[in-house]
Amino acid sequence: MPVHLPPPDPATLHPIPGVRLGTTAAGIRKADRKDLTVMLLDPCASVAGVFTRNRCAAAPVQLCRQHLAHSAAVRALLVNTGTANAGTGETGLANALRTCEALAQRVGIAAEAVLPFSTGVILEPLPVDRVVAGLDAAIADAQPDHWFDAAQAIMTTDTVPKAFSSSATIDGAAVHATGICKGAGMIHPNMATMLGFLATDACIAPALLPTLVRELADASFHRITVDGDTSTNDSFVLIATHRAHHTPIDSLHSPAGQALWGLLLPVAQRLAQAIVRDGEGATKYITVQVDGGRNAAECKQVAQAIARSPLVKTAFFASDPNLGRILCAVGNGGIEDLDAATVDVYLDDVHVVQHGGRHPAYREQDGQRVMKQSEITVRVDLHRGGASETVWTTDLSHDYVSINADYRS
Amino acid sequence: MPVHLPPPDPATLHPIPGVRLGTTAAGIRKADRKDLTVMLLDPCASVAGVFTRNRCAAAPVQLCRQHLAHSAAVRALLVNTGTANAGTGETGLANALRTCEALAQRVGIAAEAVLPFSTGVILEPLPVDRVVAGLDAAIADAQPDHWFDAAQAIMTTDTVPKAFSSSATIDGAAVHATGICKGAGMIHPNMATMLGFLATDACIAPALLPTLVRELADASFHRITVDGDTSTNDSFVLIATHRAHHTPIDSLHSPAGQALWGLLLPVAQRLAQAIVRDGEGATKYITVQVDGGRNAAECKQVAQAIARSPLVKTAFFASDPNLGRILCAVGNGGIEDLDAATVDVYLDDVHVVQHGGRHPAYREQDGQRVMKQSEITVRVDLHRGGASETVWTTDLSHDYVSINADYRS
Numbered sequence: 001m002p003v004h005l006p007p008p009d010p011a012t013l014h015p016i017p018g019v020r021l022g023t024t025a026a027g028i029r030k031a032d033r034k035d036l037t038v039m040l041l042d043p044c045a046s047v048a049g050v051f052t053r054n055r056c057a058a059a060p061v062q063l064c065r066q067h068l069a070h071s072a073a074v075r076a077l078l079v080n081t082g083t084a085n086a087g088t089g090e091t092g093l094a095n096a097l098r099t100c101e102a103l104a105q106r107v108g109i110a111a112e113a114v115l116p117f118s119t120g121v122i123l124e125p126l127p128v129d130r131v132v133a134g135l136d137a138a139i140a141d142a143q144p145d146h147w148f149d150a151a152q153a154i155m156t157t158d159t160v161p162k163a164f165s166s167s168a169t170i171d172g173a174a175v176h177a178t179g180i181c182k183g184a185g186m187i188h189p190n191m192a193t194m195l196g197f198l199a200t201d202a203c204i205a206p207a208l209l210p211t212l213v214r215e216l217a218d219a220s221f222h223r224i225t226v227d228g229d230t231s232t233n234d235s236f237v238l239i240a241t242h243r244a245h246h247t248p249i250d251s252l253h254s255p256a257g258q259a260l261w262g263l264l265l266p267v268a269q270r271l272a273q274a275i276v277r278d279g280e281g282a283t284k285y286i287t288v289q290v291d292g293g294r295n296a297a298e299c300k301q302v303a304q305a306i307a308r309s310p311l312v313k314t315a316f317f318a319s320d321p322n323l324g325r326i327l328c329a330v331g332n333g334g335i336e337d338l339d340a341a342t343v344d345v346y347l348d349d350v351h352v353v354q355h356g357g358r359h360p361a362y363r364e365q366d367g368q369r370v371m372k373q374s375e376i377t378v379r380v381d382l383h384r385g386g387a388s389e390t391v392w393t394t395d396l397s398h399d400y401v402s403i404n405a406d407y408r409s
Numbered sequence: 410m411p412v413h414l415p416p417p418d419p420a421t422l423h424p425i426p427g428v429r430l431g432t433t434a435a436g437i438r439k440a441d442r443k444d445l446t447v448m449l450l451d452p453c454a455s456v457a458g459v460f461t462r463n464r465c466a467a468a469p470v471q472l473c474r475q476h477l478a479h480s481a482a483v484r485a486l487l488v489n490t491g492t493a494n495a496g497t498g499e500t501g502l503a504n505a506l507r508t509c510e511a512l513a514q515r516v517g518i519a520a521e522a523v524l525p526f527s528t529g530v531i532l533e534p535l536p537v538d539r540v541v542a543g544l545d546a547a548i549a550d551a552q553p554d555h556w557f558d559a560a561q562a563i564m565t566t567d568t569v570p571k572a573f574s575s576s577a578t579i580d581g582a583a584v585h586a587t588g589i590c591k592g593a594g595m596i597h598p599n600m601a602t603m604l605g606f607l608a609t610d611a612c613i614a615p616a617l618l619p620t621l622v623r624e625l626a627d628a629s630f631h632r633i634t635v636d637g638d639t640s641t642n643d644s645f646v647l648i649a650t651h652r653a654h655h656t657p658i659d660s661l662h663s664p665a666g667q668a669l670w671g672l673l674l675p676v677a678q679r680l681a682q683a684i685v686r687d688g689e690g691a692t693k694y695i696t697v698q699v700d701g702g703r704n705a706a707e708c709k710q711v712a713q714a715i716a717r718s719p720l721v722k723t724a725f726f727a728s729d730p731n732l733g734r735i736l737c738a739v740g741n742g743g744i745e746d747l748d749a750a751t752v753d754v755y756l757d758d759v760h761v762v763q764h765g766g767r768h769p770a771y772r773e774q775d776g777q778r779v780m781k782q783s784e785i786t787v788r789v790d791l792h793r794g795g796a797s798e799t800v801w802t803t804d805l806s807h808d809y810v811s812i813n814a815d816y817r818s
Contacts, residue, residue, distance in 0.1 A: 055744060055747040232736075314813035327531060328463060332464075335464060357496060357499070358533070
């Protein structure tokens, strides 16, 4: 059961002029399940992406990097679920390229203009023939208003499709952004097993796009963790179709750049948070905020140490205010010169730890009250500087073990 | 149910001349349960220890460090279970010191000659009065042959007491070593919630002791992980009583030094492995060996990435050869310039991954056969150097979640 994550209403998802999406059931791993998606882009569109830092990156990730580096323009994205095409060596690369070629040929573009994406089981071959056999149906299905269908077709252990839109006015022009993503386990994005696609019709200088996608990922997908495992296939792609009627934006620091950030960030963050809310076995949605660090990096380290701790996560599952586990995780955050005597910990409004020890006024029943909630904020104040960072995570439940012990079988 | 870990036969545990152990039920957290242990050392004994690198180290750990730095000789160790006296601030330090003073006064030594150890729930005060009230009974119980009782009295979520002995002949003299430890969860030693005590009657130059305890910990407790959480209270202490009739050993590189290492290492390793075998919810005992690294550090990083991965651990629990998860973990091991195409993975004798991809001859039924065993070795060959490292870990089961959702409640 996802935590406060209703499925999106398809009517709330803006089409993005210049982007068409088509899906089909290609039978890649399971029959009668949409598992193949094509996204077709107009020639003027610009694309940038960030990809997993796992050193065993999947074949499609390697090919995306190559195509983005060498291709003049990306014209299509091809996404399959069922198999990750990771741990597949040279054959995996050749297979991914064959699917790009097949799509390219059908829509009259170059193979390098196609970005391939796979998600599913690692170490199993991509069934190229089934992917290719599904392409005609997916292409025939391509429409600007098929975001909801695409969000469904990229799901694996997800229980809810994830899609959000937002709108803004930039230089008097109406601008839109719509994004979809998938992911529920193996989530510890460094660049998550998440795939995220965010499109906007804003006019963005192509040179700004790589910076923008990196900063968006840092402020969204890089702030989530479910189980601490960074997948081989994580990819987040930003598509700008430049169809809105405003002057191209070449800096995030201009008023128009700020408006663009305000347009895109909420979609990226809600997509990332949706992955956590639908995290495998999640019964709680936890926000971990670390304040008072010397820099953002050390705040994030501590936040991640808390968010990754199995003991903290099982305590949240049990609604047990065994809050010493949070303090223990703070101590494991890798700040070598941390003075434990300056650490404060809050559970929502309850001050639990003061000066590194139990707050004198802390009462177990207050901790218990907050722990029973399905949404909880843990706030740590390190009192050693002005920096802050926030990470979103889940609890660790029996269902996480069941899902991952059963997945594949 | 621990994995192949019968309780020790008390008759196999050698007394160590110069060490007496006494236990009692002091009612620290639960009634009618042995929870207080004293270890009384002869004046000639030497002691060295390694302690948690968690920056929120417990009060007793802080006091141990102080006493080891300033005291001429350690004469007694005091261990309680039930509460960790961690996250207790200045009061915690004062409480730990009060218990040292009370023991010191009763046996006629200085307070700084006492090393205190606590294990249990974090963020709760040490009930000093109950500890002090139990001291007379524990001291009266002190005998050289009470190692088994002490191993029982230091347990928390452990299901089996952990104690081992070994013997050697050094320079013609019979020498003995006996060790005990506790720990089952919050185990990721970076010194584990482990406490380990190893005593020998070997004659060891005091200057060698700190090096020896560090090298022993590196070769044993630092190679285990259950859940990836480093506790606030991890401590491993080596006691040498110098009663054996041989020349003092001042180097590990001499023949006598090698014999000493051969005496102590098996006890330290079996203690560390016993913690894994009794790991919370463990149904399997996994050895992760990484070969072919440029140096031991990168081998250990990769081994730990595999051993910590919840997805790898749940696959072991399910006996599901979802072995791509192992390859994914290798890629998350932090080796920035790792070439995935050189990675080989073996499951016992089964060659699963070759050159970064599925081995052509690999058959699912072979992987399945190994995965069903209760003891499994994962071997990774990085093919980039001559270094190797080994880490021991468990699977991640429903019982881990149950134990940690219920502990304390």
